[in-house]
Amino acid sequence: MMKVETYLFGNVDVSPEKVINFPLGLVGFERSKCYMLVHEATSGPVSSFTLQSLDDAMLAFQIIDPASLGFSYQLELSDAENDLLGVPIPEDVLVMQVVSQSEEAGKKSITPNLRAPLLINTKARIGMQKIMERCVPNLTLSNLANPL
Numbered sequence: 001m002m003k004v005e006t007y008l009f010g011n012v013d014v015s016p017e018k019v020i021n022f023p024l025g026l027v028g029f030e031r032s033k034c035y036m037l038v039h040e041a042t043s044g045p046v047s048s049f050t051l052q053s054l055d056d057a058m059l060a061f062q063i064i065d066p067a068s069l070g071f072s073y074q075l076e077l078s079d080a081e082n083d084l085l086g087v088p089i090p091e092d093v094l095v096m097q098v099v100s101q102s103e104e105a106g107k108k109s110i111t112p113n114l115r116a117p118l119l120i121n122t123k124a125r126i127g128m129q130k131i132m133e134r135c136v137p138n139l140t141l142s143n144l145a146n147p148l
Contacts, residue, residue, distance in 0.1 A: 005057045008050065009038060019054065020120060022127045023084060026098075027116060032056050035127070049096070051118075063096040063118060071097075073117060075130060086124035094120040 001013045020035045034054040039046045047068035053059035066072060073095055077085070085093070097112040120127040 004054050007058045020125045020127050026129050062099045064099050066097050085121045086126050088121040092123045094122050
């Protein structure tokens with residue numbers, strides 16, 4: 001176990017087998033390469049996590065399962081990306097979106113980053129951020145008004 005100081009969670013014990021390595025870091029945060037996932041205890045399935053940097057106590061990202069937003073990806077990995085993730089089988093890859101919160105005119109909004117999902121090989125505990133030139137989303141919308 002290693003003890004890590006975090007801004008959001010205080011001192012936490014992190015087991016080395018729980019560390020997720022992002023060899024290239026994340027866009028804008030290339031120096032932070034080691035992270036852990038944290039979520040609140042819940043009785044149902046978990047769709048939202050905090051991705052806490054272990055290299056920088058002040059750095060944490062809210063990430064969410066895109067399926068919980070009605071969004072799915074069909075991604076093709078290059079040979080280099082596949083090698084970086086440790087040549088995972090598709091079932092071992094977790095796809096997550098980084099969400100950001102903003103406030104305008106007193107209204108808060110949460111926006112997912114659709115063009116740069118995180119891919120995490122859950123077996124090897126290696127992650128990467130895939131930057132997409134084009135984003136062709138597969139959206140499932142619900143609660144829509146009747147069509148015209």
